[in-house]
Amino acid sequence: MDSPCYCDLLRTAARKTTAIYDRHLAEVGLTLAQYKLLKKIERAGELSISELAAACDLDRSTIGRNAQVLEKHDLVAECSCGDGRRSMLKLTETGRQRFAAAAPHWRAAQAEIEAVLAPDQIVALTTLSDAL
């Protein structure tokens, strides 16, 4: 009757995992969430807040505030496009360098997870997001 709270399991797993990635990425002064944003922007070249929010499946206001942190750290800059409502985000030179420097640390974190989880758990992880 006491089935474990699935949400709690996921949240705990996410926190633990985030801590691992954050610990690796801290060596270049990034968090996993920041690394993810940089990756999305790097891939796209330029993205508006709303586009980035859609790409990350996060709330617009969340992205807006997270982007402010990246701007504060001089990793991302805003540039205007024709539309007066939107402002496009792109990496600064510092941002590009930081992102490049972060990549090996991210891969190390990935490897650490792969070392700990069984292959079928990895697969389950991948299919999990799709199901939700």
Add this chain to the structure above:
Amino acid sequence: MDSPCYCDLLRTAARKTTAIYDRHLAEVGLTLAQYKLLKKIERAGELSISELAAACDLDRSTIGRNAQVLEKHDLVAECSCGDGRRSMLKLTETGRQRFAAAAPHWRAAQAEIEAVLAPDQIVALTTLSDAL
């Protein structure tokens, strides 16, 4: 070469799942995180901040602040024990009622997850926390 970021998968899954539970629990004015704290306190009767933090595998300061929210909502009260350093947390009468009222909503959320995930994914979830 582009293996998906396991951390991102987990974080996204956790966010989505939390939203589902929060939506159910919002009917009684609780979040999943708050429900979890109430459950732990209810099970134990009385718990100190540090004990609750250990039970939830969360930082002490996190629990301290989350407990303040619960106290603000009059769901939890502090009572002193012999030790002048510690103050024990226990449910108020309101807290007990709220927790009882929340239970069916939590179960509905659990059922919603079970309806969406395959049984082997449920199992994978359960073993995931242990592995991390």
Add this chain to the structure above:
DNA sequence: CCATAACGCGGGTATATACCCCTATTGAAC
């Protein structure tokens, strides 16, 4: 007993996240 170590917790700071409402801008319909 007293000095010191260990413990418990609050507060400061930072980040991540979401909801709401408001404003400005743009596009669309007539």
Add this chain to the structure above:
DNA sequence: GTTCAATAGGGGTATATACCCGCGTTATGG
């Protein structure tokens, strides 16, 4: 063309989370 709807974003508020530091309290050693 002017009105009106849709879009983009900012700001307010709330919560969740973690790290560090300092202060008070208790326990421990001598």
